Each structure stands twice: as C-alpha cells, then as structure tokens.
Amino acid sequence: MKQSAYIAKILACLALVAVFAWGCAPRTQPVKSADLLSTPNLLVEADAAWQAKRWEAAELYYAAALERQDLVRSEMPTIYARLAESASANGHYHQARIALEQWANEDAKALERADWERLYLDAMAGLAKTERLRNHLQWVLDSTNVPWATKQEVALWYGEYFRTHEDYPGSLDVLAKFHAQAPDDRDRALLENDYQQRLLGLDDGAVDTLAKAVTPADQWRFPYALVAFERGVRKASDPEAWAASWRTLRDLAANSELVDRVPLETRLAELEARYGLPTIGLALVLPVTGPYAKVGVKILRGAGLAQWRLAQEGVNVDLRVINSEAPGWETRLAELPGHFTVVGGPLRVDAFKRLYEPDSPAAGVLEHRAVFAFLSSLGDLSEGKDAWRFFTSRNDEVRSLVSLAVDKLGITDLAVFYPEEKFGRTMAQTFYSEAAPLGGRIKGMQSYPPQDLKQWSKRVGRLLNVPADFSDNKDVPLPLPDFGAVFIPDGWRQAQTLLPNFFFYEGEQLVFLGPGLWSRALDDAKNVDEHYYRLAVCPGAWWDGSDGGKALQSALTEEGLGQADFWVALGYDFLRFAGKFGALPASWDSDLVNKRIRKVQDMDFSMAPMTWDDHGTASQNLYLFTPVSNGKQIVDTERIAARIAKAQARRERRMENYEKRIEAESRPPSANPDDTPPAP
Known part of the structure; x- marks a missing residue:
C-alpha cells in the first residue's frame, strides 16, 4: 500500500510536469500516456527516455512500471536504479531515497552494489542528511561484505563530497582510509589512477586549496602525494618556481609510498624535457x-x-x-x-x-x-x-636555559654573573630581556673583571649577599640566596675557576647555567671534576646521540x-x-x-632543528647538556631536580644542627647533683 501511494503521487506530479513541458517546449519529444502502453512497451519508452536523459519522462515511466503486476522481477534492480537516478536529476531526492530503500528492502545485497551506493549518497547529499552520510561512511568502512569495487566508488564519492563542502582534510583522509583497505596492490593502484584523473579535472585554484591540507608528515602517502605532485605540476610553468617545483616533483616521483609511481615519473620526464633540469x-x-x-x-x-x-x-x-x-x-x-x-x-x-x-x-x-x-x-x-x-643565536641559548629553569625545574628566581667585557655584557642583557617573557625574574646581577682572578671570589660573595665578616665566622651558616639558578656567560676554562667559589659560599644547591661555549669545549674535555658540575647545564646545537x-x-x-x-x-x-x-x-x-x-x-x-618565522628570523631548538667526567651528556631533568632537592636538604640539616647547637649553648648550666640539699 505504501508503495502504491508513492507511485500514485509520482504519476500525478509528473503528469503535470509532462503537460507543462509539452506546452512550453514543442520541440521536446512528447510523453506518451503510460496507461496506454503495455508493460514491455512502457519499459522501452522508459529506457529510451533514460538514454536520452529526458529525466522527467524517465521518472514517470519507471514509476508507472513499478505499478504493473506483470513486471518481471529480474528487471526490478534496473528500474529502481534508473528511477532513483531520474528522480535525483529532477531534484526529487526524497523520491529517489524511497525508491532505493524499497530496492534494499527487497534485496539486502543491493547495498553492496556500486550503483545503489552512488545513488543513495547523491540522494542523502541532496537532502542535506549530513549525519546520515557520516554514519553510512563508517558503515561502509567497517563492512566486510561490501566488495572492493563498490568501496572504491564510495571512496571517490566521499572524497569529492568533502572537497566541495570545503572539508579538505576530510576529503584526503577518507581516501587514505579506503586505500589502506584495498585487497592488494593492483586495487590500490587502480584507486590511485582514478583519483589522479579526477585531480586532472580540477582547476588550479581547487588544486591549490586542496594542497593546503597536505602536511609534511603525510605528503609521501596516498592521496596526499598525488595532490602535492599535481600542485607542483601546475607551478612548473612559472620560471621562478620551476627549481623548487622540480625538487618536489622529483622527491615524490622517487620516494612516495604510492603503489604506481609510473604516471608521476612519466609526467616529470615530460616537464624536464620542456623546462630542463635546474642547476x-x-x-x-x-x-x-x-x-x-x-x-x-x-x-x-x-x-x-x-x-x-x-x-x-x-x-x-x-x-x-x-x-x-x-x-x-x-x-x-x-x-x-x-x-x-x-x-x-x-x-x-x-x-x-x-x-x-x-x-x-x-x-x-x-x-x-x-x-x-x-x-x-x-x-x-x-x-x-x-x-x-x-646558525645558533644568543637568544636561542638563553631561551633554552630559561625554559629549563622555569618550565622543567620550577625555578623562577634567577641571577646573572657576567664578565666585564663585550660578550659577557651582551649575553647578560640578552638573558635579562628574554627571562621575563618566559616567566623568569632576575633577582641578582653582578659583574666581575675577567683578568683579575683575585676579585672573582669577592664578586661571587657580593652576588650571594655574603656578610662581610664571613671569614671570621665560618661556622655560621650563610643565608640562602634569593635565586635558584645563576647564568654565567663565560668560557669553560673560566667556569672551572668560578664555580668552586660558589661552593665555598655554600651555593651548592644553585643551578649553574652556561653558554654554548661550554658545550663546544666539553666535546674535547677529559677528567672533568663532576663534583662542581652536578647542577651545571649548557646548551648546544650538536648531539651525536640524536x-x-x-x-x-x-x-x-x-x-x-x-x-x-x-x-x-x-x-x-x-x-x-x-x-x-x-x-x-x-x-x-x-x-x-x-x-x-x-x-x-x-x-x-x-644538528638541532632550525625554524624561521614568516619574517625570516631564525631560531633553533637546542639540546641541553650537563658536564660529566668524560665530557657531557644530555640533561636528565628528573635527576637534576633530585640533586637540587638533596643539596637543599643538606643545607637545611646544617641549619637545624646549627640552631640546636646555639640553643644548647644558650641554656644556663644545670645544678650539680652533689649540691642538692637533703629533703626535709
């Protein structure tokens, strides 16, 4: 009953369409009355209208055919398919959907046919059934019964659907997923070739837009490699871009993960013959x-x-x-x-x-x-x-050190101890300007004369706020400095003399941040005294373990x-x-x-990766090292943090012991038991 009502509705509507078409367009072949035609003749007229793409008449005839009791069952799939296609062409997507669903109700295997899938997807797209389309995509991907030929048709349909709806990453992703499901290399190659033909039909703007969804990580696999290659082909005619385009095309033709790279190699050879090999x-x-x-x-x-x-x-x-x-x-x-x-x-x-x-x-x-x-x-x-x-910049070095201190070790209070010469002053200023944006606060800044070694210990004491009478009261623990890390922009040879002074003034819990000069010197260093450098860190652009x-x-x-x-x-x-x-x-x-x-x-x-911003300014993501007896090793942040905690604990125990000793010394002496008077 439901089917009969549906057919009657189609016939009534299309009769009006047919009359209107006949009255307004006398050159159009007239639509014969379906009621006057036998079933075989009705199908002949329907087929002729469908072949000629006279969609109104085709929809009318095929709808009428479904009312005939003498219709041969073997003809049903063709009638349903052509009715759905004609209805879609006429913009009657709801009617196309009903025809397809009735077909599927009679034959569950209809969903495994490429023509059913294509027509169904067209109807759902025409009805703007976005959620249903996404659910159906997942069903096809998960299905083990849908044959590969049908899946390939579905893959190409969804690739185009997402592209035309400006979901470019989705367009390429769906093709990649189906490509991974292909039974063998032959089927994968056929999908690659079909998609390449579709790319050829796109204009330059469409290819450029689609290529924006190609990432460096994906560019070697299907379909990303084909999109990147096609974009390179479109740029090849520009003399200013040929050298860069050729390199891209050459890499993709030689190294892409496509099953069939022959079409790429052929097109590249044609371009090389036309434009020559760039030098x-x-x-x-x-x-x-x-x-x-x-x-x-x-x-x-x-x-x-x-x-x-x-x-x-x-x-x-x-x-x-x-x-x-x-x-x-x-x-x-x-x-x-x-x-x-x-x-x-x-x-x-x-x-x-x-x-x-x-x-x-x-x-x-x-x-x-x-x-x-x-x-x-x-x-x-x-x-x-x-x-x-x-090349590595001074800002790169400083940023890597501040980032370690602030982000990894939780040390936001910092200090700078720098030599009074051009390099030291420049690096100190760089550290000062870079620290604040990264969350660091400069709580101390002290210079020292690079040639006057006798002054170095005094300047370290000044940075650490050591009391003037420290030499006379060495048993008195010094107060903790108000910073947890100190930047020392000087050479490694100078650092070997400087750092023991911090230990002399009980600064063993401080993290010592050195410049790249330390890293390069440590490449050849031997017999390093690790005692002073357990909390020392320096940046470098080279790590042989990367x-x-x-x-x-x-x-x-x-x-x-x-x-x-x-x-x-x-x-x-x-x-x-x-x-x-x-x-x-x-x-x-x-x-x-x-x-x-x-x-x-x-x-x-x-070496350490370099990047450039849109304005051409370079930066480098440096490695961080700590000195060891035979040179240097990559920093272990957790180990550094544990060493800081251990040094702080030692400092706190010393302070507690000192306070206990002072408290004991300040008590009045207890009475002698022999002097205690007898009880009354």
Whole structure:
C-alpha cells in the first residue's frame, strides 16, 4: 500500500510536469500516456527516455512500471536504479531515497552494489542528511561484505563530497582510509589512477586549496602525494618556481609510498624535457686557511658529503668555495656567475661586514644573492630582509636555559654573573630581556673583571649577599640566596675557576647555567671534576646521540669521511637546505626567500632543528647538556631536580644542627647533683 501511494503521487506530479513541458517546449519529444502502453512497451519508452536523459519522462515511466503486476522481477534492480537516478536529476531526492530503500528492502545485497551506493549518497547529499552520510561512511568502512569495487566508488564519492563542502582534510583522509583497505596492490593502484584523473579535472585554484591540507608528515602517502605532485605540476610553468617545483616533483616521483609511481615519473620526464633540469648555484664563504681553517674544512667536509648525496638523487649543486682568508675574496664572490644566487657564510663578523661596507668590492652582494650567514647575529642588518642566519643565536641559548629553569625545574628566581667585557655584557642583557617573557625574574646581577682572578671570589660573595665578616665566622651558616639558578656567560676554562667559589659560599644547591661555549669545549674535555658540575647545564646545537646525529655519522662512516661534530653537521645541513631551497630568479626579493624557507624548513636536520618565522628570523631548538667526567651528556631533568632537592636538604640539616647547637649553648648550666640539699 505504501508503495502504491508513492507511485500514485509520482504519476500525478509528473503528469503535470509532462503537460507543462509539452506546452512550453514543442520541440521536446512528447510523453506518451503510460496507461496506454503495455508493460514491455512502457519499459522501452522508459529506457529510451533514460538514454536520452529526458529525466522527467524517465521518472514517470519507471514509476508507472513499478505499478504493473506483470513486471518481471529480474528487471526490478534496473528500474529502481534508473528511477532513483531520474528522480535525483529532477531534484526529487526524497523520491529517489524511497525508491532505493524499497530496492534494499527487497534485496539486502543491493547495498553492496556500486550503483545503489552512488545513488543513495547523491540522494542523502541532496537532502542535506549530513549525519546520515557520516554514519553510512563508517558503515561502509567497517563492512566486510561490501566488495572492493563498490568501496572504491564510495571512496571517490566521499572524497569529492568533502572537497566541495570545503572539508579538505576530510576529503584526503577518507581516501587514505579506503586505500589502506584495498585487497592488494593492483586495487590500490587502480584507486590511485582514478583519483589522479579526477585531480586532472580540477582547476588550479581547487588544486591549490586542496594542497593546503597536505602536511609534511603525510605528503609521501596516498592521496596526499598525488595532490602535492599535481600542485607542483601546475607551478612548473612559472620560471621562478620551476627549481623548487622540480625538487618536489622529483622527491615524490622517487620516494612516495604510492603503489604506481609510473604516471608521476612519466609526467616529470615530460616537464624536464620542456623546462630542463635546474642547476642550483651555491657559494660557501669560509676560512680554509689561517687560524680558523680547521673549522672551515670541517664545514666543507659536511657540505661535500651532502653534495654527493644530492647528486645521487638527481639534484645538481654547482658549489664554489670562496676562502675568506685569501686576499681579494670579496671580488671573487662579487664576480661569480648570476646563477649563484645563494651564499652560505661568512663565519666571522669582520668578513660579513665586508658584504655591505661601502668601500668593499662585495658591497652589492646582499642585493643580488641571498646570504645565509653562519653567525649568531647579523649586527645592524635586518634579519629576514637584508640577509638571513643559519646558525645558533644568543637568544636561542638563553631561551633554552630559561625554559629549563622555569618550565622543567620550577625555578623562577634567577641571577646573572657576567664578565666585564663585550660578550659577557651582551649575553647578560640578552638573558635579562628574554627571562621575563618566559616567566623568569632576575633577582641578582653582578659583574666581575675577567683578568683579575683575585676579585672573582669577592664578586661571587657580593652576588650571594655574603656578610662581610664571613671569614671570621665560618661556622655560621650563610643565608640562602634569593635565586635558584645563576647564568654565567663565560668560557669553560673560566667556569672551572668560578664555580668552586660558589661552593665555598655554600651555593651548592644553585643551578649553574652556561653558554654554548661550554658545550663546544666539553666535546674535547677529559677528567672533568663532576663534583662542581652536578647542577651545571649548557646548551648546544650538536648531539651525536640524536637521530640526525646518528644518521650523519653513518653517512660519514660509509664514505670514510671521519667523525661528525657540530661544524660538519652545519655544512651538511646547509647544503641540503640550499638544495631544497633551489635557485632564485633574477627578480627575487626577501618575501620570496622567506616563502621558500617556510616550504623547505621541515627537513631532517642532523644538528638541532632550525625554524624561521614568516619574517625570516631564525631560531633553533637546542639540546641541553650537563658536564660529566668524560665530557657531557644530555640533561636528565628528573635527576637534576633530585640533586637540587638533596643539596637543599643538606643545607637545611646544617641549619637545624646549627640552631640546636646555639640553643644548647644558650641554656644556663644545670645544678650539680652533689649540691642538692637533703629533703626535709
């Protein structure tokens, strides 16, 4: 009865539609009266209307056919499917839904058919049944009865549905989930190829928008790899973007986790034939002779390894080395061919200044080449605009130390003990300015003359508020300082003399925060007296125990290139960074450089990872170390906290014992028992 009422309603409505269509559009083939047609002829007319996409007539005829008692049951699935499609095309989604549900009621296996699923999903989308669509998606994903051919159809439908509803992460995620369920590689490859064809049909704007949902972690797997690749293809025609696009396309075609990478390789070959292979020109300005030659050579060793590795991946880096210790180096840098658009270095401040001093032959280099200095600061220049930095900054060091003290150890009251020279004053000021935003409070600041060792102990005492008569009352415990950690921006050799003074003044519960100078010195240190450094911490950009450090050492060992350290890692990371960065066009500006940096900074660093903000300012997430007898080891925060607690407990026991002793000494002497008078 319910079905008959439904059919009658369709026939009544569509009869009016048919009459209106006939009266307004005389060229349209007339709709014959269904009542005058036998069932076989009715189906012939219905099929003809459906083939011609005359959806009004098709819906009318198929609805009428369902009323016939002599309808052959084997014809029912086709009639239901075409009725649902015709109704959907006419915007009658509710009617399409009823037809599909009746089909499913008669044949539960209808839900396993691709045509039923597609029509049902279209109807639910037309009715804006969002929650039902999400529930149905989960049902299909969980079903073990729905065959893969149907699931593939459903996957592609939902991928497009979410995309058109601006849920781009959802669009890619649903495709990834179905891809993981494919029975074998052949089926996975078919899904990849079908989706790639759909991407080809999207305009550039749609591909760009969809590509925003591709993350560095996902870009190697389906469907993210195909979206990223398609976006690279769309950018390939831009001469200024070709080098960067080529690197992306090359990586995806060679390293993506797709089952079938042949289509990517074919399209990449076509683009290479059309636009050529880009060559990256890179200059390194380093001291390879003179007092700093050892450092420069290490950087070159790392860069050479990276150049060889990139060449094996098909990335050609034309590397030129400019010895910054040789006379005339500025002229040689300035006269490099135009495709040398990226420069690494210099390593020393005086050499960097020669790139912008008016009387220097290299004065125009910063305008024509993107310079990434291996310096902690660019001085008076604007980072991210005039030049860039590929090196640890003083702010990086200070932030890592303050963060440890405040966030990990709960020490918010801090002090600074610094030498009276340029480096010490600069680091002290940096610590002062960086501490407050991170939750630190400077409760003490004291300087000392770097050359007058006799003054060092007195200045430590002044910082700790030691009473002037301390030397005459050594048994009296000193009051606790009003800070829990002290920053000492001086070299490791000086620290070895300074820290025992804090212990002399009972400061063994203090955490000693040192600069990166300590970390580099500890790489070669032996026989360190751990007693004074159990609570000492220093930052560093190189840790041989990190994943990146181990990978670099493995690569060096494989090529017989010796031991890894920070300087080798610097050269290795920079050249790989520049290889991903690509060649710059003649019309480049700082905005383009900053945009390139943001795209390539998510690389696997061998040293501590570096990042750049939107303005091109670099920062580095440094490792933290504590000195040990044979050098240094990564900080164990819980162990440091336990040592602080133990030192504080010792201090408190000493104070308690002192107070008990004072109290005992202040009591009047007790009476002699022999002098006690007899009881009356």
